[in-house]
Amino acid sequence: MPEGPAPRRRGRTLAQQESRAGLALLSPTLIVVLFMVVLPILWTIVIAFQSLRLRNLRTRLFDFQFTLDNFTTVLTSPGFLEALKVTLIYSVVGTALSIGLGLLAALVVRKPFRGRTLVRASMLLPYVAPVVAVTFVWQIMLNPELGIVNAIGADLLGWKEPIPFLEQRTGTISVFGLDLEVPTALIVVTLYQAWRYFPFSFLFILARLQALPGELDEAARVDGATPLQRFWRITLPQLQGVIALLTVLRFIWTFNEFDDIYLLTQGGAGTEVVSVRVYNYLTGRGDIGAAAALSLVLALLLVALLFLYFRFFVGREEADAR
């Protein structure tokens, strides 16, 4: 970040003036963020230790008898570990798929061609469109009676009976005579997540691709490196930075994801991620304390995972580079 030029700090009073103006201009931002983001986060920590419910909100809000009950409740409740597992699988696979697809999409529209702008805009559509609308279209496409997917499956692929993609916990597919159990609904929501969020990776990888200096690629071409070799050895290493950044961002957002899964399956059929559980504690049971405790657990877990990522993964990469 470039600092402001030195000549501005001619006199001490001028510097003071500037400092005051800076804080004054920033104060609306600080107030909004403080009251609507920072304090609520701190308050969540307090709530997590209170036995607060929707029905005793009026009387118990300022009752500061702290207890660990909420944490015991959410950590020992049946299905907690399962939700944790589902969240992890969904986040890791979803992140990898969405970045992989984004990279592929960016590579194919890298060079100009007729109609490229339109193609690029179309590829961004899943990300731009409202989540409620796109989840409903997916629901209907995958619907056992009305959906196009099952219609195609029955007409062209000879499916004997329709597959309830979003209601089936485990399905069986036969590969070479072997019957494999697969978590149908979880696979579908993960594919949906890749479909909806690859445009984000696409956008950023494409921007980076187009800013790459052409000389390296050209030099490698003159030296006889083939297109695939140039991709693996020249282009991909230069994308490492943006891909690492996308990995962190997408992982955070997928890990905290609520809307998509809630709208697709309401967390049913083996797709209950932790954030959906938080929502259910909050509105279903009206147990505000437990909801706060679980959301804190979720945030702490994320911090721990990110710490591990930076400590081992990024650290090793830098060591390799040296």
Place this chain on the structure above:
Amino acid sequence: MSRTDVDTGVAERPRAPRATARRPSRPRPPLSREVVETRILGVLKWITIAFFLVATLFPFYYMVELSIRAIEDVALDPGALWPPRGASPAAYGEVLRSVEDGGQGFLVFLRNSGMIALASVALTLLVSILGSYAIARLQFFGRRQVNFLFLSVYLFPAILLAIPLFVFFTRIGLRGSLFGLVLVYASQIVPVTIHMLRNYFQTVPESLEEAAALDGASRLTIIRKVSLPLAMPAIMATSLFVFMIAWNEFLFALLFLVENRANWTVSLGLSQLAGSVEVAKTTLMAGSVILTLPIVVLFFATERLLVEGLTAGAEKG
């Protein structure tokens, strides 16, 4: 560099008899692998583009197609894609008509969503223009920390924020009001918009502002008359970004407004519509089109501006 790979290419070449025979006439034989790969990749590229186009566009086509078909027809022949037989805009009428007229009252929801989105844009811009200008231009204590603080906000799940805000707004009686929701949206988007605008303000030459300052203009006058007009592209992109987020948002609308039907947004109205059994899927699709159309039109009209505004600074890696 991958010396081994290149070597393999050279070693493989003589095995092809015709290549050996023609060797003298070919000045750069190792190119053959280059040519083969380029051709194959050239074909694969178009197949991939086609795949992405179908994958991204088809659901939207399907949405529109179902919205103008009769539900009985869909049940009979779910695989029919073209032509939409018995096309009629009946579902749209049902969705848009007010509840008194036997419809779903989406016109009111459209108005609510529009008002929320516009108010969020206005509030976010007001706050973040001042803030980002300060971060970009002025030296003051804690400048770097502020930047870090804003970005760290993004670590926390929305659902974590939702709980205290839910409690707070319930207590002060703002839950269910559009104003409360606008406040929540603005505060959540401000950290991002500050970041976007700050990047742009830094590219505006400072000498222009200094000239204005020498002429005796005050700080606010400088921002209004000099910096803002120059930063217009970024401000437009930011506005569009905020509008889209506020229009599409679901979780907070659900938590805050669900008990107050008069204030429902289109997203919320549509999700509640899906819950009732008697509403046909085709009606649901008409609602989805109504929800999506404004965003898609806005997006295609301003795609270039928006993409450049969003990825500004990303080129640096």
